[in-house]
Amino acid sequence: MELTLSETQFNLVYNSFSFVIASMGAALLYFLMVRSRVAPQHRMAITLSTLVVGIALYHYVRIFGSWNDAFTFTNGEYVQDGTPFNEGYRYVDWLLTVPLLLAELVIVLKLAKKTTNSLLVRLTIAAVAMIALGYPGEIAAADDSARTIWGIASTIPFLYILYVLFVELGKSVQRQSGGVKTLLDALRYVILATWGVYPIAYMLPSLIDNQANAEVARQVMYSLGDVLAKPLFGLLVLAIALAKSREDGYVEPGSSNTVAVDSDTPGATDGASELADA
Numbered sequence: 001m002e003l004t005l006s007e008t009q010f011n012l013v014y015n016s017f018s019f020v021i022a023s024m025g026a027a028l029l030y031f032l033m034v035r036s037r038v039a040p041q042h043r044m045a046i047t048l049s050t051l052v053v054g055i056a057l058y059h060y061v062r063i064f065g066s067w068n069d070a071f072t073f074t075n076g077e078y079v080q081d082g083t084p085f086n087e088g089y090r091y092v093d094w095l096l097t098v099p100l101l102l103a104e105l106v107i108v109l110k111l112a113k114k115t116t117n118s119l120l121v122r123l124t125i126a127a128v129a130m131i132a133l134g135y136p137g138e139i140a141a142a143d144d145s146a147r148t149i150w151g152i153a154s155t156i157p158f159l160y161i162l163y164v165l166f167v168e169l170g171k172s173v174q175r176q177s178g179g180v181k182t183l184l185d186a187l188r189y190v191i192l193a194t195w196g197v198y199p200i201a202y203m204l205p206s207l208i209d210n211q212a213n214a215e216v217a218r219q220v221m222y223s224l225g226d227v228l229a230k231p232l233f234g235l236l237v238l239a240i241a242l243a244k245s246r247e248d249g250y251v252e253p254g255s256s257n258t259v260a261v262d263s264d265t266p267g268a269t270d271g272a273s274e275l276a277d278a
Helices: 007-037 040-070 088-109 113-138 145-168 170-174 178-195 197-207 211-247 268-277
Strands: 004-006 071-074 077-080
Touching: 004 007, 004 211, 007 040, 007 077, 007 211, 040 071, 040 088, 040 211, 088 113, 088 178, 088 211, 113 145, 113 197, 145 170, 145 178, 145 197, 170 178, 178 197, 178 211, 197 211
Parallel strands: none
Antiparallel strands: 004 077, 071 077
16 A cells, blocks of 8 residues: 655654654653562562563554655655555564553452463463454455454454453452452453554544545554553553552562661560561
8 A cells, every 4th residue: 555645644643653652661661660669479560561561662663663664755745655664563562462461460460370370371362363363454455355354353352352351350350459449440441442442443444535544543543552551551550569569568678668666675676577578
């Protein structure tokens, strides 16, 4: 597909990619900085959040470069001059990050090992199937029936993921404390809302007659969806991990919450040691 974009259209996509790069970079640094505030038993979820935004940051740098390379500014317009825009970067990113996003949610719940392993295996398979089935339709022509067929096929594992999150995990969510339960409910609905952006963006080339407008809208919506589904999702996972850490009595080393004690008081040294070990 060869496109001719106005300067405004090209820059809208260009700036949306730039915004995603900045968002992923900021989230990466933030998750690295706050990881120590989380109890050790909950840090794996934060490590996965950090990995997700790091992978996305790398791929968006590649997407950004591919977009620039695909167009030449001629006579006040951006013309695609034969160098194809590589849509594969986005799908490779999703293939890696979507299973990790789901793993964040499962791991932060701290369920029984057998339940956790079962959920991780099933959700990973469903996530990979959803992304792999969507790609052939993504690269098909807007008027090609293959786009619709592959889109429907990709929706099946997506619906299965929602079933697991809202039905199978429902009982586990109900057993959480009030504050954690509220955050988990918010996290599941963030998945529902943000992941709903992707199928809409996927369908735009079939819904909008003007190819240039459809491509610009699609790229901007995918970018918006990635910011909401990765940094925002990670922030909610962090909030859950922090809430669980507080419930476990974890005190960050060097925190101002550490209680000062008189070493001459009988039992004070033992008490301080227990607090430090908590």
